[in-house]
Amino acid sequence: MISVVVIGSGNVANHLILAFCENKSIDLVQVYSRKTSLFPDCLPVSKITHDLSNLAQADVYIIAVSDNAIAEISSKLPFENRLVVHTSGSMPIDILDKKNHRGVFYPLQTFSKEKKIKFSQVPICIEATNDKDLETLHELASKVVKNTYTISSEQRKSLHVAAVFVCNFVNHLYKIGNDICVEKYVPFEILKPLIEETANKINFLSPSQAQTGPAKRNDTKTIEEHLNSLTNENQKEIYKLLTQSIINHG
Amino acid sequence: MISVVVIGSGNVANHLILAFCENKSIDLVQVYSRKTSLFPDCLPVSKITHDLSNLAQADVYIIAVSDNAIAEISSKLPFENRLVVHTSGSMPIDILDKKNHRGVFYPLQTFSKEKKIKFSQVPICIEATNDKDLETLHELASKVVKNTYTISSEQRKSLHVAAVFVCNFVNHLYKIGNDICVEKYVPFEILKPLIEETANKINFLSPSQAQTGPAKRNDTKTIEEHLNSLTNENQKEIYKLLTQSIINHG
Numbered sequence: 001m002i003s004v005v006v007i008g009s010g011n012v013a014n015h016l017i018l019a020f021c022e023n024k025s026i027d028l029v030q031v032y033s034r035k036t037s038l039f040p041d042c043l044p045v046s047k048i049t050h051d052l053s054n055l056a057q058a059d060v061y062i063i064a065v066s067d068n069a070i071a072e073i074s075s076k077l078p079f080e081n082r083l084v085v086h087t088s089g090s091m092p093i094d095i096l097d098k099k100n101h102r103g104v105f106y107p108l109q110t111f112s113k114e115k116k117i118k119f120s121q122v123p124i125c126i127e128a129t130n131d132k133d134l135e136t137l138h139e140l141a142s143k144v145v146k147n148t149y150t151i152s153s154e155q156r157k158s159l160h161v162a163a164v165f166v167c168n169f170v171n172h173l174y175k176i177g178n179d180i181c182v183e184k185y186v187p188f189e190i191l192k193p194l195i196e197e198t199a200n201k202i203n204f205l206s207p208s209q210a211q212t213g214p215a216k217r218n219d220t221k222t223i224e225e226h227l228n229s230l231t232n233e234n235q236k237e238i239y240k241l242l243t244q245s246i247i248n249h250g
Numbered sequence: 251m252i253s254v255v256v257i258g259s260g261n262v263a264n265h266l267i268l269a270f271c272e273n274k275s276i277d278l279v280q281v282y283s284r285k286t287s288l289f290p291d292c293l294p295v296s297k298i299t300h301d302l303s304n305l306a307q308a309d310v311y312i313i314a315v316s317d318n319a320i321a322e323i324s325s326k327l328p329f330e331n332r333l334v335v336h337t338s339g340s341m342p343i344d345i346l347d348k349k350n351h352r353g354v355f356y357p358l359q360t361f362s363k364e365k366k367i368k369f370s371q372v373p374i375c376i377e378a379t380n381d382k383d384l385e386t387l388h389e390l391a392s393k394v395v396k397n398t399y400t401i402s403s404e405q406r407k408s409l410h411v412a413a414v415f416v417c418n419f420v421n422h423l424y425k426i427g428n429d430i431c432v433e434k435y436v437p438f439e440i441l442k443p444l445i446e447e448t449a450n451k452i453n454f455l456s457p458s459q460a461q462t463g464p465a466k467r468n469d470t471k472t473i474e475e476h477l478n479s480l481t482n483e484n485q486k487e488i489y490k491l492l493t494q495s496i497i498n499h500g
Contacts, residue, residue, distance in 0.1 A: 011462075067469070067471075067472065068471070090472050090475060108440060108441070109444055109447060110448055110451065110462045110463075112451070112455065112460060112462060114454070114455060114459070115454050115460070121443045123439075123440045123443060125440070147439075147440075154434070155435070157475075157479055158430050158431070158433070158434040158436060158479065159434070159436050160476075161430055161476045161479055161480065161489075162426075162427040162430040162431055162441060163441060164465075164476065164489070165426050165427045165430070165485075165488075166423055166424055166427035166441050166445050167444050167463065168462065168463035168465060168466065168492075168496065169423050169488075169492045169496075170423050170448055170449075171452070171460055171461050171462075172465075172492055172495060172496050173419050173420050174415075174416055174460075175457035175461070175500070176412075177412040177415045177416035177457075178457050180408050180409075180412040181408070181412055183408070184405050184409070186401065186405050186409050186412075187399070189373075190358060190373045190399055191409075191416050192452070192453065193358075193359065193372060193373060194359055194360060194416060194417050195417070195449050195452070196449055196450075197359060197360055197367060198360055198416070198417045198420055198421055199445050199446055199449035200446075201365055201421075202421070202424055202445070203442065204365050205362065205365060206425075206428070207421055207427075207428050208425055209362070210360075210362060210365070210421055210424075211418065211422070211425070212261075212361065212362060212417070212418065212421075213414055213418035214418075215418060215422075221318070222317065222340050225340060225407075226340075226411045229407055229408065229411055234498070234499060239411075239414070239415075239419075241488060242422055242488065245422060245484055245488060246418065246419075248484070249425075250425065
């Protein structure tokens, strides 16, 4: 049985707490939160502390707080030589105070409080400074998810940038699609099977092979007409840049 | 029983032929193709013609050819007063020669020959110049798909632009994500659950509500670091423009 303390009360902390609560081979010893917060109701109130000096003994301490608070909270921990990890995609392992064993436990997913996810499908990227710690993190991760990857800080940083492209930027294009539909009284619903198939397709073809549409065909007439029909300057600029990028880089 | 002739041999034509072949309440009378082409093997060779003057009688003629060939082929049809439709997202209904009843039968999906799709999930957008023709197209569409929408030429044009954003441009962002991973020897596989969840999420939240990430949080430090880590100028430019668009327009 691996024992864990979760430090934090945001989206990632809550999804981890839920996954750990539901798992009988993990002992979720305690959760620290700076102030009173909402937690999944599987977490007994007796396990919540607001006092860092009160932290219980555990095999792994998971700091799941905003990027700019990781360094400070890790330096305030009132113990040494234990395994302390953060959950950030963009912060290097050495942001953590070196008085403890350092590691990373990064679940790569888009977490919103309002939306349940199948946590077992989330890939967890781990990193540690020695084989024993890596093994502990691998054991913990593989109890709650199907796929665990050992990834260096540098690789994780690039992965995080790639995630911004395929998630945040993609979602923003969904928003623009939605805005265009709303403007013309067309139900956005019509686009949902297309959105789903576009995401599904790359499980079978590479993104380059999967590409279709006017930019791929270099169909300048349709591109011109699309640009003329867009009245929003920001949408026009995005249309131009991405079309040019498809034409030049496939 | 509705009888249909399909004119064309591209991706859309082939997906329609397959859907019609498999449906017992549709009589796929004939397929016209300019030159010898590959067709699904459910189509008997006897039903293929390369001669427009040889076209059989049918309730609906579906012109599924590239946008710039629609006008010409519709004017070359050797008959009048029959229902002739095209399948294009971006062409207006009146691109068709007016000697026949005109209509549109636009399946909104990304079609690649290498990738099978569930045709029944594809929305079909229809348009016609009178109620009787509209009813015929609605009857035909609802035999092969679950959702049919009556959409004007102007709405369809905007829908096509929106489709470029949520499909072609989204797929291009997948390609960039893939390129970044390849460069750092990170398996692109890690990003696939994120891609799937991003597409799935908007079935439950609006794209604005679903947004996460550094631009949404206006986390300028992470944005700066991401830009520094990108070495490709084109990727940098896209990162900047889309980040700014999320910050300014949500």
